[in-house]
Amino acid sequence: MEQRSVESLLVEIQTTKQSMPSGDSPVRVVIVGHVDHGKSTFVGRLLWETGSLPTGKQEQIQTACQRRGVKFEWAFLMDAFQSERDQNITIDVAQTWLHTATREYVIIDAPGHREFLKNMVTGAASADAALLLIAANEGVREQTRQHGYLLSLLGVRQLVVLVNKMDLVGYDRAVFSHIESECSAFLKKAGIEPQVFIPIVAADGVNLAGPSGETPWYQGPSVVAAMDGFECLKAPSALPLRIPIQDVYRFDHRRILVGRVESGQVSVGDKLVFWPGGKEASVETIEAWSAPKKSGARTGETVGLTLKEQIFVERGQVATPEGMPPDVTHKFKARLFWLGKEPLVRNRSYKLKVTTQEVSCQVLSVDRVIDADSLGEVAGVRDSVGHNEVAEVTIHTRTPIAIDPYSENAATGRLVLADGTMLAGGGIAYKVLDAPSLKAGKGPAAERLTLQQRHHRFGHKSVVVWLAGEPAEISRIAQRLECILFARGMAVFLLDESNLTGVLTSMAPDLETLPPSRTSWNVAAAISETVLLLAQAGLVTLVAWPLPESVAASMRALAEQKNVGFLSVLLSSPGDTPAGDRVDSPEVAADQGSPSAYDLRLDIGEQAADAAALTEIVDKLTLGFQLPPPADYVI
Amino acid sequence: MTHLEKLEQQSIYIIREAFNKFEPLGLLWSVGKDSSALLWLVRKAFFGHVPFPVIHIDTSYKIPEMIEYRDRLMREWNLNLIVGQNQEVLARGETYPNGSASRVRCCSLLKTEALNQVIHQHRFSGLIVGIRRDEEGTRSKERYFSPRDKSSEWNFKNQPPEFWDQFNTDFAPGTHVRVHPLLHWTEVNVWEYIHHEKIPVVSLYFANKGRRYRSLGCAPCSATVASEAKTVPEIIDELRKTKQSERSTRAQDQESEDAFERLRQSGYM
Numbered sequence: 001m002e003q004r005s006v007e008s009l010l011v012e013i014q015t016t017k018q019s020m021p022s023g024d025s026p027v028r029v030v031i032v033g034h035v036d037h038g039k040s041t042f043v044g045r046l047l048w049e050t051g052s053l054p055t056g057k058q059e060q061i062q063t064a065c066q067r068r069g070v071k072f073e074w075a076f077l078m079d080a081f082q083s084e085r086d087q088n089i090t091i092d093v094a095q096t097w098l099h100t101a102t103r104e105y106v107i108i109d110a111p112g113h114r115e116f117l118k119n120m121v122t123g124a125a126s127a128d129a130a131l132l133l134i135a136a137n138e139g140v141r142e143q144t145r146q147h148g149y150l151l152s153l154l155g156v157r158q159l160v161v162l163v164n165k166m167d168l169v170g171y172d173r174a175v176f177s178h179i180e181s182e183c184s185a186f187l188k189k190a191g192i193e194p195q196v197f198i199p200i201v202a203a204d205g206v207n208l209a210g211p212s213g214e215t216p217w218y219q220g221p222s223v224v225a226a227m228d229g230f231e232c233l234k235a236p237s238a239l240p241l242r243i244p245i246q247d248v249y250r251f252d253h254r255r256i257l258v259g260r261v262e263s264g265q266v267s268v269g270d271k272l273v274f275w276p277g278g279k280e281a282s283v284e285t286i287e288a289w290s291a292p293k294k295s296g297a298r299t300g301e302t303v304g305l306t307l308k309e310q311i312f313v314e315r316g317q318v319a320t321p322e323g324m325p326p327d328v329t330h331k332f333k334a335r336l337f338w339l340g341k342e343p344l345v346r347n348r349s350y351k352l353k354v355t356t357q358e359v360s361c362q363v364l365s366v367d368r369v370i371d372a373d374s375l376g377e378v379a380g381v382r383d384s385v386g387h388n389e390v391a392e393v394t395i396h397t398r399t400p401i402a403i404d405p406y407s408e409n410a411a412t413g414r415l416v417l418a419d420g421t422m423l424a425g426g427g428i429a430y431k432v433l434d435a436p437s438l439k440a441g442k443g444p445a446a447e448r449l450t451l452q453q454r455h456h457r458f459g460h461k462s463v464v465v466w467l468a469g470e471p472a473e474i475s476r477i478a479q480r481l482e483c484i485l486f487a488r489g490m491a492v493f494l495l496d497e498s499n500l501t502g503v504l505t506s507m508a509p510d511l512e513t514l515p516p517s518r519t520s521w522n523v524a525a526a527i528s529e530t531v532l533l534l535a536q537a538g539l540v541t542l543v544a545w546p547l548p549e550s551v552a553a554s555m556r557a558l559a560e561q562k563n564v565g566f567l568s569v570l571l572s573s574p575g576d577t578p579a580g581d582r583v584d585s586p587e588v589a590a591d592q593g594s595p596s597a598y599d600l601r602l603d604i605g606e607q608a609a610d611a612a613a614l615t616e617i618v619d620k621l622t623l624g625f626q627l628p629p630p631a632d633y634v635i
Numbered sequence: 636m637t638h639l640e641k642l643e644q645q646s647i648y649i650i651r652e653a654f655n656k657f658e659p660l661g662l663l664w665s666v667g668k669d670s671s672a673l674l675w676l677v678r679k680a681f682f683g684h685v686p687f688p689v690i691h692i693d694t695s696y697k698i699p700e701m702i703e704y705r706d707r708l709m710r711e712w713n714l715n716l717i718v719g720q721n722q723e724v725l726a727r728g729e730t731y732p733n734g735s736a737s738r739v740r741c742c743s744l745l746k747t748e749a750l751n752q753v754i755h756q757h758r759f760s761g762l763i764v765g766i767r768r769d770e771e772g773t774r775s776k777e778r779y780f781s782p783r784d785k786s787s788e789w790n791f792k793n794q795p796p797e798f799w800d801q802f803n804t805d806f807a808p809g810t811h812v813r814v815h816p817l818l819h820w821t822e823v824n825v826w827e828y829i830h831h832e833k834i835p836v837v838s839l840y841f842a843n844k845g846r847r848y849r850s851l852g853c854a855p856c857s858a859t860v861a862s863e864a865k866t867v868p869e870i871i872d873e874l875r876k877t878k879q880s881e882r883s884t885r886a887q888d889q890e891s892e893d894a895f896e897r898l899r900q901s902g903y904m
Contacts (some may be wrong), residue, residue, distance in 0.1 A: 021682060024638055025638040025641055027639075027809070053878075054878055054879060054880035054883075055878040055879050055880070055883075056879075056880070056883065057880065060892075063892070067892070079792065080771075080772025080773050080775065080776065081772075081773065081890070081894070081896060082896060083774070083792060083895045091791075091792055092791065092794055093774040093776065093793075094772070094775045094776050095768050095775050096769070097769055097821060106819075118795070118796035119794065119796070121796055121798055122778070122794075122796045122797050122798055125798030125799055126798070154798075209798075235636075246648070246651050246652065246655065247651055247654070247655045249681065249682070251681065251682050251683075252682070256682065258651055260644070260648050287682055288679075288682075289678060289679055289681075289682045289683040290679065290683070290832065291679075292679070297637065299643055300636055300641065300653070301636070301644055302644050302647045302648050302680075302847075304682060315655065319746050337798050351805075353801050414799050416799065416801040417796070417804065418803075420805075421805040421806055422795045422803055423795055423796050423797065423798075423801060423802075423803055424796075424803075426796075426798060426799065437832070499888075544855075558764060580637055
């Protein structure tokens, strides 16, 4: 095998360093792959091959290796921690600088162990490109797949696959080709197309910096040549302007809004709209200290703006151009990876961060958990997303946020979730739900408010919940249900004997206002009207009153017509006579017993039975109507 | 944008995040080139102001020019300067120059311990520090926002994730966060920026009789390198060619393989 001397490389490097255009940013390349497939060894050897090691470093590593009684270990260059060297495993991501003949790189060495996936994400999220290592003797493994899929979620699109340890399979081309086809098929499913597959032996430098005699059948580029084909990610300057406000300062009698231009550009005089809210103002100045006067700013710049009109703006709002607003919503679908030790659980509060916005949120539903191995769906209904799993979820926020679908704008379509004090997950918003169409016009029209707008405001659908059964019993359960739903942040109202009787009497004194157990058809119809009215106000309306099935059926039909949910529940205590028997009117008695009239039939009475019944109703509401997330928004 | 502009903008973003999230916030200023460039970036971020205290840990073994430079900038840049010093240990004489402590132990007492005293006294919840990934192996594994426990310890085996410029900004009471806005800069980048912005630096960095300081620390543990670089562009030129690592002149790092790791774990910058 051809081994170039360190001295010959040094000469090459020194000439290249001077010719490097100083204005260009280094390309950031992350090294990923399954544990023990040779990532750190590869990085160490690549540093040496390209002459990027400082004087004495190799000798230092030699000493560290001798002390542990192991042969020279390239990985020690990156594995700086004692525990990493002792266990021969990378724990945390390391970054280093490297020069090839054409330019400078930042190399990000990510850990492959499943346990340290959070550190892999930390490193890979900022990369322009990736090298995926696969050990030839082991082939595609769990973390090969998981890292591949995460690269796609993290937005890393440039990828070269290195099939390492080719010496262990006798430089067998068939092994290489098999891995190539298996890996390509998998990556295609994940949405990434690798630029090339390269057979290497990292520890010996085979195919790292130049062609090798060991793999005559391989005609493609060396690793260094393939890396030189990578490009830095382009700033999204052609997209509409987005400046998430980071802070508001008052210095020297100026009120300055600061933030980073995440996309597009801004100029003095531009009219800006701030979302959520939709307030408008024009840019008076772009402030800078110890720099020439600025008339505009491009993507990536951190700007300080003063406004012509004095409007209230705060951190988290996003400045956009007129006519090109983001979506403002409570609800969206996200594809995310969860790194928390504790699972991400439905209906619990988490902190959501989108740009500089921070709001409480809950997962309304876990729509799909993706199996990293097959990229298929994990079977069964899930209520949570476990440690290191990837899933699609529906997120509901406590207050509205400004967001763009990731496909339209990566910077404003990304999110992270914090569990307690630590970041625990991240992902992309792939579909925005329930957003009034800001893009069509200038905010909501001045017409009659729609139910949709009310749903948006309250953060849930309106639903009628009809509780039938013994009046005193159902009232008791209904009051508790009202408290539970209210505590969950819902707009809820209970209609029962205590408030309905009075209303009915004053509204229509000629109605036969009998106690609930003696409801006539007319009274039932009046109650049904009242219930539907409240539901159209956007409320979750509970009604605890026995109603004839015909009335209930027409109430259900009307509710569904108006896009209001409907849930009927029959509650009975053990030893109760069937509910229908206690209704005096023969008409009512005749049709109330039909089982099809109820979505739920539950037993109550004992404390445990009551609790179980309430849980079932709440679950049914949450699942059936994607009702309310908001368990404990008070954090 | 040029690469240098990108580095600068990223640092300003981080500094502003720290200012928004932590109160009280302080900046650790060693008066070396990195933290002085950092101080300049703070002035850029806040339109000429430095809206929080600047802390200098004075071991009493600093080279006199460093103190002169510090006091000059304090006046000219209108800095609220806090000087931290472990006077108890100095009175006791438990230092390396006195021959009664190893280099690493001396660092730990006069720097780390003195810093902890300042943190507790002023109850800092955020500390901006000018370390860079390219300096040293354990620093290359740092986060921009790095949590420290009550005794300033760095749990490097279990660091929280950090990505997409979303930082861990919530922490338990009594703990603090080290914020590292220069993490992504290299030594050459810092000098390029000093040149571009005309930031004043201590004269010790420039060659005098064929030698200059490349990394500044305490006089007994900092050595000079052979150099003819008398201007910033000459320093940049020299650094582009050298194969010598930056901290190779800092004697405390060389005491053992894990000397620096142990120092950093216990709260050293």
